[in-house]
Amino acid sequence: MTSALHEDRLRAIIAAVVQSGARTLLDLGCGDGDLILRLAPLPRINRITGLDIHMPSLTALQAELHRLTEDSRAKISLAHASMTRAHPKLRGYDCACLVETIEHLPLGDLPRLENALFGDMRPETVLITTPNADFNPILGVPAHRFRHPGHHFEWGRAKFAKWAQGIAARRGYAVSLSDIGGAHPHLGGASQMAQFRRD
Template sequence: MTSALHQSRLEAVIQAVTGTGAQTVLDLGCGAGDLILRLAPLARITRLTGLDIDLNSLRTLRERLADIPPKTRAKVQLAQASMTAAHPNLRGYDCACLVETIEHLPLGDLNRLERALFADMRPGHVIVTTPNAEFNPVLGVPAHRFRHPGHHFEWGRARFKGWAGGVAARNGYSVTCHDIGGTHPTLGGASQMAVFQRQG
């Protein structure tokens, strides 16, 4: 079942994807396909590619795809692959999405992700969401813990903006950051989103 927070996050990402005008979309760390299943029915989307390292998640997504109309299903292709490796056949996409995935990478892998995605595959737009650590007290998460045992880090808004700005500057993108998933007057949103746009 999709939580209200996850639904809110997905709606924000879909709105951002729609705002880019993208027709071809990469979903890196697609999991069981919550984003793909919401994007596939959109008439503007012509091709969706989901990548995940976890084979069981991809199997679940394939089962879920069997329940949608064949014409919609034909837009989707899946691959078991790492998001930190460059995939030359995936160059030229309009948009790439990473929804609550970067925090599952060891910090040392972020440089590899940057090189693979922003320097090599270079989609027109990249949309990244990640938890906002400042919001954790609102969710009852103790200061010494992360929201999920699979997280390697959780950033506050300043740290996330600093990372996003550095990635954008090094790779010829502009970036804007947004609070998503509900907002608190001082702590921001439960999650945060960066929308990168390739320049030139």
């Protein structure tokens, strides 16, 4: 059972994937495959690679693929690997999605993620969502805590925008930012998304 916020994130990502016109897709940090299971049946999508460093999640996802038709399953491949390392086989995809994954990386790994994703893989479109720390008081999260014990950081909108705009400037992408999961007049949404498009 997924939360309403998680469903909002998935709907936002899927809408952005469809709008991008992508046919081939990377799901980096795919976890149990909620996004993959929703995207694989779309006729326009013809190849999806899910990558995660957590083997139990990939095993759980593999077991869930039976829910899909044979044609949808044939589009999917899974890889046990880190998103912060370059993988030549992951070059040339139309779109990469990172749904609530960057905050699970140590801050020191973010430059490696940038090099691998924007420097080596270089998909046409990159979609990244992450919690919006500005919204944490609405959720009752104390200032000294994160939403999840596995998070290494949580950024407010200004810090996320600065990070995303820096990558866009350095790597030859345009970027736009949007709220997910509500739109408080001062605090934004519970999550936030950066949509990168290669220039």
